[in-house]
Amino acid sequence: MAAHYDVLIAGGGIAGLSLASALAGSCSVGLVEAEQDLAYHSSSRSARQLIPSYGPDVVRELTVRTLELMAARDADLPQPVLTPRSFMLIGTEESVRAEASGHMQAISHARALELCPVLVPEAFAAAGLDTGSYGCNAPVLLADHRQRAEAAGADIITGARVHSAQRLGSGWEVGAGQEAFQAGVMVNAAGAWADELAVISGVEKLGLQPYRRTAAIVDVEHPLPEASPMVAAADHSFYFRRDGNGVLISPSESVPSGPEDARPRPGDVERLVSRLNEVTTLGIGGIRSAWTGLRTEAADGIPVAGFDAEATGFYWLAGQGGYGFQTSSAIAELAAAQILAGPGAGQAATGGPASRTAEALAATRWSIRR
Numbered sequence: 537m538a539a540h541y542d543v544l545i546a547g548g549g550i551a552g553l554s555l556a557s558a559l560a561g562s563c564s565v566g567l568v569e570a571e572q573d574l575a576y577h578s579s580s581r582s583a584r585q586l587i588p589s590y591g592p593d594v595v596r597e598l599t600v601r602t603l604e605l606m607a608a609r610d611a612d613l614p615q616p617v618l619t620p621r622s623f624m625l626i627g628t629e630e631s632v633r634a635e636a637s638g639h640m641q642a643i644s645h646a647r648a649l650e651l652c653p654v655l656v657p658e659a660f661a662a663a664g665l666d667t668g669s670y671g672c673n674a675p676v677l678l679a680d681h682r683q684r685a686e687a688a689g690a691d692i693i694t695g696a697r698v699h700s701a702q703r704l705g706s707g708w709e710v711g712a713g714q715e716a717f718q719a720g721v722m723v724n725a726a727g728a729w730a731d732e733l734a735v736i737s738g739v740e741k742l743g744l745q746p747y748r749r750t751a752a753i754v755d756v757e758h759p760l761p762e763a764s765p766m767v768a769a770a771d772h773s774f775y776f777r778r779d780g781n782g783v784l785i786s787p788s789e790s791v792p793s794g795p796e797d798a799r800p801r802p803g804d805v806e807r808l809v810s811r812l813n814e815v816t817t818l819g820i821g822g823i824r825s826a827w828t829g830l831r832t833e834a835a836d837g838i839p840v841a842g843f844d845a846e847a848t849g850f851y852w853l854a855g856q857g858g859y860g861f862q863t864s865s866a867i868a869e870l871a872a873a874q875i876l877a878g879p880g881a882g883q884a885a886t887g888g889p890a891s892r893t894a895e896a897l898a899a900t901r902w903s904i905r906r
Contacts, residue, residue, distance in 0.1 A: 540564075549575050556682075578829040750787055752827070765777075
């Protein structure tokens with residue numbers, strides 16, 4: 537017999553888990569994840585930095601709300617999710633000005649060198665600093681969402697890739713792994729596989745595009761000070777931050793990819809090491825580990841959260857791009873309110889962020905049709 541839920545979430549990354557914890561207790565929730573482990577793909581390969589000055593206006597608003605929700609939750613956790621860690625942008629005067637937002641303040645060249653003394657002075661002309669940025673303990677956050685969801689009665693099933701889904705009567709009938717499920721609402725939180733899941737479900741895909749992003753942990757001769765900010769090039773050519781006694785680095789590439797278990801390509805990390813050894817005095821030596829994640833984006837670069845325009849009860853929770861963790865709690869709050877209100881309530885369901893935010897994220901918006 538099929539297991540029945542009010543809401544079935546397909547995808548066990550930060551998007552699906554945060555929604556499960558927001559919904560559980562208010563309705564019956566099931567979550568199915570294709571991999572044997574939750575958060576196996578992009579959610580385990582994050583830079584783990586929440587930056588209020590990063591992204592379009594609506595993303596920055598969602599980030600501020602997410603930080604509020606996480607800070608309120610931190611008091612109840614054995615380890616905090618949030619640790620203050622500033623974010624510094626460097627580059628030409630023009631590039632820094634173009635990338636800075638209201639959450640970032642211009643700082644002098646001398647101040648930038650004081651904050652990050654490993655920078656070569658000639659490597660940049662201007663800098664901006666976001667002091668409201670935080671490091672994110674992703675494993676603690678993910679574990680907390682899972683614990684809260686399961687404690688409130690949610691069922692989480694791993695190793696259950698969705699292979700069939702169809703609208704049946706007033707709900708959805710879904711096959712995942714070896715099991716069958718019925719649900720009033722089906723949530724597509726499948727990350728890089730979101731469009732593929734839509735096709736399986738007989739729903740028009742949105743043209744969501746995964747992009748590669750590689751990172752590595754490296755050994756250095758001159759470690760960064762403990763209070764050093766995360767540093768990013770305004771031309772999106774690299775970023776780096778302290779990671780214990782090593783340094784996390786990334787070439788910040790954005791290369792189109794199909795949905796896959798991505799891996800670093802030969803030479804990507806090595807070229808970045810050469811570049812960073814020119815613009816810093818870190819003295820990067822060995823590469824401890826390297827990985828590649830996929831950042832899936834809609835055509836307009838804004839996350840998608842809302843009911844499908846045509847398929848009743850099909851809810852999109854996808855396209856978070858590089859903003860997954862920093863917008864997760866706020867989007868889950870909004871999505872839970874919309875799902876509990878039902879498809880007929882429209883995008884401006886009560887609760888969560890303002891209705892204009894819901895409209896900006898809506899799956900029905902024209903700006904995401906490729």
